Amino acid sequence: MKVHVDPERCQGHTLCNMIAPDVFQLDDVDGHSTAIIDGEVPADLEAKVAEAVRSCPEQAISPDPGNRA
Amino acid sequence: MTDDDRKKNRYEFARHAPEYRDQFQQITTEMVSKCPVAWSDTYGGHWVASGHKEVFELARSAEYLSNDHDVKGERRGYKGISIPTPDGDFQGGFLEMDPPGQRHYRQALNPYLSPAAVARWQPVVDELVRASLNEKIETGRIDFVDDLANIVPAVLTLAMLGIPLKNWDIYVEPVHASVYTPPDSPDIERVRQSQMAMYQDLFGHFMQIKANPRPGMIDALARATINGTTPDDMELIGVLALIIGGGFDTTTALTAHALEWLSEHPSERDRLSRERDTLLDSATEEFLRFYTPAPGDGRTISADCEIAGASFKEGERLWLSWAMSNRDPAVFPNPHEIDLARTGNRHHSFGLGLHRCIGSNVARMVFKRMLLAVLDRMPDFVCDPAGAVHYETIGVIQGMQHLPATFTPGPRIGDGLEETVARMQVVCDEQRLAEPVTVRKGTAQVES
Numbered sequence: 339m340k341v342h343v344d345p346e347r348c349q350g351h352t353l354c355n356m357i358a359p360d361v362f363q364l365d366d367v368d369g370h371s372t373a374i375i376d377g378e379v380p381a382d383l384e385a386k387v388a389e390a391v392r393s394c395p396e397q398a399i400s401p402d403p404g405n406r407a
Numbered sequence: 408m409t410d411d412d413r414k415k416n417r418y419e420f421a422r423h424a425p426e427y428r429d430q431f432q433q434i435t436t437e438m439v440s441k442c443p444v445a446w447s448d449t450y451g452g453h454w455v456a457s458g459h460k461e462v463f464e465l466a467r468s469a470e471y472l473s474n475d476h477d478v479k480g481e482r483r484g485y486k487g488i489s490i491p492t493p494d495g496d497f498q499g500g501f502l503e504m505d506p507p508g509q510r511h512y513r514q515a516l517n518p519y520l521s522p523a524a525v526a527r528w529q530p531v532v533d534e535l536v537r538a539s540l541n542e543k544i545e546t547g548r549i550d551f552v553d554d555l556a557n558i559v560p561a562v563l564t565l566a567m568l569g570i571p572l573k574n575w576d577i578y579v580e581p582v583h584a585s586v587y588t589p590p591d592s593p594d595i596e597r598v599r600q601s602q603m604a605m606y607q608d609l610f611g612h613f614m615q616i617k618a619n620p621r622p623g624m625i626d627a628l629a630r631a632t633i634n635g636t637t638p639d640d641m642e643l644i645g646v647l648a649l650i651i652g653g654g655f656d657t658t659t660a661l662t663a664h665a666l667e668w669l670s671e672h673p674s675e676r677d678r679l680s681r682e683r684d685t686l687l688d689s690a691t692e693e694f695l696r697f698y699t700p701a702p703g704d705g706r707t708i709s710a711d712c713e714i715a716g717a718s719f720k721e722g723e724r725l726w727l728s729w730a731m732s733n734r735d736p737a738v739f740p741n742p743h744e745i746d747l748a749r750t751g752n753r754h755h756s757f758g759l760g761l762h763r764c765i766g767s768n769v770a771r772m773v774f775k776r777m778l779l780a781v782l783d784r785m786p787d788f789v790c791d792p793a794g795a796v797h798y799e800t801i802g803v804i805q806g807m808q809h810l811p812a813t814f815t816p817g818p819r820i821g822d823g824l825e826e827t828v829a830r831m832q833v834v835c836d837e838q839r840l841a842e843p844v845t846v847r848k849g850t851a852q853v854e855s
Contacts, residue, residue, distance in 0.1 A: 349763040352522055353752075356688045366523040366844055368514075369768060392751040395759055396467070 339379045340402040341387050343371045347398035354394060358386035362399075371398075413718045414446035420455045421447075422702070422726070423802035431801070432743055435731045443735075444717040450491040453705075453724035454717070459735035459755075461715035462727050465706075466759035469506075472725070473709040474762060476503035483709075483722075490705040490724050494590075498642065500649030502704075502762060508634045512646060513765060515631040518843030519567060519624050525768040527840065528563060530853040531831050532773055535559045536780045537820055538827035544784060547816040551790070552809050555781070556662040557583060557655075560773050562828060564654035567769075568647070569623020569841050570612050572832045573825075581605045582655045587798045587808055609647060613640070623841035624650060650766070653701075658770045660700040660806035662777050667810055668694070668745060670790035679747055680782040687779070690747040691771055696754035697745050702730035702805055704758060729755040730805065785814040 341361065343354070350369035354362040361383055362371045379387050379401075391399045418438055421427055427434060435457065438445060443458025444465075456462045465472065476487025478496040486492045487503035498504070501512035518524055539558050543549040561575045561582070581601040588598045615621075617629040628643050669676040679686050704727050708719040719725070733754045734742040757764035764770070781788065794811035798804065822830070831853075835841060840851050 349760060350521075350767075351757065351763060352768065353692070355522070364522050366848075367521055368517040369521040369523075389750055393753055395753045395755065395757075397463075397753075 339384055339387065340377065341373045341375065341379055341391075342400050342402065343373055344398045344400065345370065345372070347396045349396050349398075351395045354390035354399060357390045357393060358383060361387055362390065408718055413720075416442040416445045416717075418442050418445035418447055418455065419449060420445065420726070421449050422728075423800050425799050428797070428799070428801045428805075431730075432734075435734045439731060439735050444715055447726075451724070453490050453726055454719065455726045455728060456715065457728045457731035457735075458715075459732040459738045459753075462729070462732040462755060463759060464715045465725065466727050466755070468712070468714050469761055471708060471710050471712040471714065471719070472706040473505050474503055474509070474704075474706060475505050485707040485709075485722075486705075486724070488705045490726050497648075498645045499652075500646035502649055502653075503645075506761065509761070511631065511633045512628075515627045515633075516624055516650075516765060518845045519627065519841075520765050520768060521844060522768045523848070524844035525772050527844070527847070527850045528567070529772060529776065530851045531566065531834065531840065532559060532563055532776045533780070534827050534831055534853055535562050535824075536777050538822060538824040540780060540784050541819045541821065541823050544817050544819055548811070548813055549785070549788075550794075550809055550811045551666050551781075552659060552663050552807055555777060556659040556666075556810075558824070559777055560658040560769075561655050562831075563769070563773060564651060566831070566835050567624055567654075567841055568612075568650065569616055569621045569625045570609070572828045572835070574608060575828070577608050578605050578651065579655070582651060583659065583806070583808075586656050586804050586806060589799070606644070609651075610640075610644060613644065613647065621841075622839050626841075627843065653764065653766050654769065656804050656806055657700040657766075658773050660804055661694060661698060661770065662774055663807035663810045664698040664700075664805070665694040665774070665778060666781065666788070666812070667790050667795060667807070670788060670812065672745075675745075675747060676782070677786075680786065683779065683782075686747050687775060689749060689752065691775060691778075692752045692754060693745055693747055693749045694774075695756040696733045696739070696749075696752055698805060699730035699733050699754075699756045700805055701756070701758075701764075702801055702803075703728040704762070727758075729758065730801075784817055784820075785812075788812045788814040 348370045354371050355364050363374050438457040443461045445455050447455050456465050473485050475485040476498045477485050478498050501509045539555045543554050557579050561579045562572050566572050584598040588594050616625045620626055679690055706725045708723045710721050712719050736742050757767040790812045796808040798806045
């Protein structure tokens, strides 16, 4: 699984970072999120990433299960 | 399509009526299930969105929705975010503006309110909380609104603005009382007087800071370029009123409601205290969802459009109910119950889209620090239902005026509130805490 935050949709609600701080980092200046992990999400973090996807109020996070490099 | 066809889903929606508070759950269930987008003839006629999916779609359709409050009649005469429009045409800061000006204001203020910026203040907040509790800890009695939840958000907001911290009591009363005092109350004259005193103080500091820079959000606004120009003073005072209104009463409302619920559910309170490392975040989001301090926002449709199954015409008014959409069973199983460990909590309590509450990071941090300190120092608190006073109406803020409680008395830790506020002023000044995070990154250093 890969994960991507759409910068056009993210509004800085910060729930993803609360749920999975090892995967999502927040910008110091506006609090908007980006995925730290560029490639495959480690298996032990997949459940947290799924919860972040489900919890995002703007639905800005997309997992790419099929898009393996 | 005729107007009758467009408006065939109808509901008589009166959010300012006391009955709306009393029957909130029943009205919400009815609207969400039968007419998630409804036309209401109340308040001059307006749309009401209550379904989660519908509110989500609408709130994020920035190209068809306007927040503009055109008080000078320079554009299309739109009326901003309150339905009906309150007396006195006053623009409510950038929440009653559209981009690009709205975006310029947020860009000026984000470096003061981002998660990284807010985290710097946590030691100061802890000191203010500790000192507020000290004032009552030996007596075994506290009013969680008057003695804690009114004070800490107010002192912190002033500190972040660049206003002397000790002035907090000039601001607290008018900000809260103007929300819960009905216009026909015998109290309204006194509230207006206290509001005048507040605006006098605010304007005084604004003019001083404009002339002589001083760290804080007032400084950022006084020197901001918005739409390529320097805004006039009245527009900036409106922005400051938005920051103060948003910073005070909402966090107070959330804290009071959460403490009231925890008093009624002591085993859940003990569990939250015990499992705080895993439960505090989800519990905070759940209290936000369930109590939605700011229950909704108005918009004006800026172009004919079809969204969320309804057909809107330019100029029509729309109420986005964050509070009702937060109870939609399609997204929240058992929506009328509080589940401290709830997952997938996509609540709308901070709004959605480009107007997301800019103070959300402050609200969460201050709420959590107040809650944890109460759990640690007054773990057996019992709120007094007979003394609890909820706002009579929940059209503007779902808040509480008083929440008295008793608990087993404990020892003071360190100094009292007045001394602490004076010490925190020195900390703010010496460490220039109110600078934006782009200038000053470090956390406040506080000796207790």
